[in-house]
Amino acid sequence: MAAQHSRRSFLTLAGMLTAGSALAACGSNTGRGGSGDTTLHQWYHAYGEDGVQAAVKRYAAAYRGGHVEVQWNPGDYDSKILTALQSSAIPDVFEAQVKLDWVRQKQVVPLDDLLGDAKADFVPELLKSQTVDGHLYGIPQAIDTQVLFYRPSLLQAAKITPPTTVDELVEATKALTKDGVKGLFAGNDGGVSVLMGPLLWSAGLDYLNADNTAVGFDDPRAAAAFGKLRDINKSGGLLLGSPTDWSDPGAFTSKRVAMQWTGLWNLPKIQEALGDDIGVLPFPAMDASGKPSVPVGAYSAMVNARSGNVDAAKAFVKWLWVDQVQDQVEFATAFGAHLPARASLSAKAPKLQSGVGAQVVKFVADGGKIASPAWWSARSNTALSDAVARIAREGANPTQETQKALEVAKAELARARG
Template sequence: MGVELSRRSFGVVAGLLGLAACGANTGRGGSAEGALRHWYHAYGEDGVQDAVRRYAAAYPGARVEVQWNPGDYDSKVLTALQTSGVPDVFEAQVKVDWVRQRQVVPLDDLLGDTRGDFVRTLLESQTVDGRLYGIPQAIDTQVLYYRKSLLDKAGVTPPRTVDELIDAAKRLNTGAVRGLFAGNDGGVGVLTAPLLWSAGLDFLSQDGKAPGFDDPRAATVFGKLRDLNQALLLGSPTDWSDPGALVDGRVAMQWTGLWNLPKITAALGDDVGVLPFPRLDAAGAESVPVGAYSAMVNARGADVEAAKAYVRWLWVEKAEYQTEFATAFGAHLPARESLAASARPLRDGPGKDIVGFVTRGGRIASPARWSARANTALSDAVARIARQGADPAAELRAALDVARDEIARLDR
């Protein structure tokens, strides 16, 4: 890929993925209850909250109230969809259950002739039974950041296999500095998917009709996470989504988001490298997770059509807001190819490397047909394997049973 992340080069990314506190803001008019309620999770980047409030205040069609939601946002959304018409609009990743239970509404009619400008992989990830339920806002990914100087001092080569990652993490432990940080849960939350992909597996089979981890290699690779936990930093004041562990010198390597690239390079300068998650072996693959929060409309909202009109205005018509949202507060890729040239942190250096990782090995992090119950069963199994030394094969048998039940339920 060239120096410029142009429309053409980002089209290559899309094609090769092929798959890949509350503030009130007053506009004019109003919904049946006087306002549209728009929920966001609590972004860590400075300026995002002020920006989305500014967008809401500028909307000419209704009064929009923005609510910022720290803490367990996903659980809060789940509860809200089951019990009320609030929020009218919210950001999330669509789940089949929401569609089956008619908790969200289709949004296909909002895109018009802009459909081809959105990265196809993202639209597919928000599509259930041929209908689109979310308008993607920006593209995020996660990578392995490392301190070049600390690896050089320890004589460690940047790891390209899971075993090399385990060895590097152990050799980089020096007492005051741990080898790797991947979250205070020991990497269960963010490394489960990359571990599966590293072994050539996935949550679901290619046709979505069966679990994708019914294979002995799944037990092998999750056993590796248990080995890796011996070298991980645990109990960090900040979790994996914040770059503090790496920036503050507590670890030599950290698995965290693309959005932290500006903070990390500002703190460490040229002493930072990036890697995809390594392959298990020659039969596996390097990978990075690709995902995007999308704007969705609550089917129980007081005025669904007013909510849809607002979503169209903000995430389809207001290209300048979409560009700012994706590129001004951290490093993200815009969800639309025509806006990708504005992603300046990704034109060279580690940013350019990360775009290459997405091109070659981007994988959808949260498939719509992968249910919350199946995900909990697998995550709990991986946690017991990694943190308690439980038998990988036995734990995965139980998780497979739940996954099969969920697939059958969704197909009824």
């Protein structure tokens, strides 16, 4: 769901805050229900869509196993969670993405016993992203993904077919640039932040290998893939300096570009602005050795190891995010364009049965890739994104820059694995 801050960027704590009542009091909303004596504190970040806050309070109020107090957290939610996990028993339940350091420091509780037969129904890549050392620490709540939106009318007028390779995307970016319209918008940084992963995947590579024991781009094809972003940046068809960045559809809905890489969560706004003149694509393959892809991410429900009610907190997480399938469908689809975290639930969502929704369900099933793996460190990410920025924006040597980032990532993974 579209958030008031990045949904995948969990920041380094900027300052130490005192835990406890000062944190617990911020933005508190109460959903009380049930006959149990236990009171659980559940935290959410401040979602941007109308209706989400009322919905999660309603879910909490319907729980019969105890009282659940829902706290809505505008502002820097990430830092609040980091602080709370270090020293506070509140929240009992919270949403986040699993971090390796939290597991190593025993700040979160394994949830392996909650899924039961439902495990096979969850999107495997999502569960993998919330798993460390064979244990599951988060139950995915919904899927956010990003796709390439395009205007079919403009492609048809230019006699261009939707691109199926990265080279075709470069050529389409050039050819669609005319009459005051740019070919592509992928963020004001030239696509560095959002296309770094898709470029790796287009070459059949990844940040890490399948079992997180080695860096996944120790291959000359990585430099070749990043070099393609340089081609896009020097094509003359890439929009830069937009008043809004990639996560907002403004450049696309204002008809300043023919194509935009952005979040599926923007689909309602795009449909309102452009009607049926909308197409969607995954990021294309570089060649036959790669494959089309879309990044997937999800906030997951997690349990604070410092909670005084760990078993009760786990029971509530199971009730809401495993058992209450109708609430899960509503949470994912009623307040914007998102996908349920469970494969079978897409069939229960009318919005996902045809058109763009159905296409994106297939994109995720066929080529969904985790945008932020638990074993991929912030330092590794910074090193690689800085390298890709120098390649794309400054024309630096792709092989040399990729090698520098590779050495940082190798050292970081060795440190993490002890």
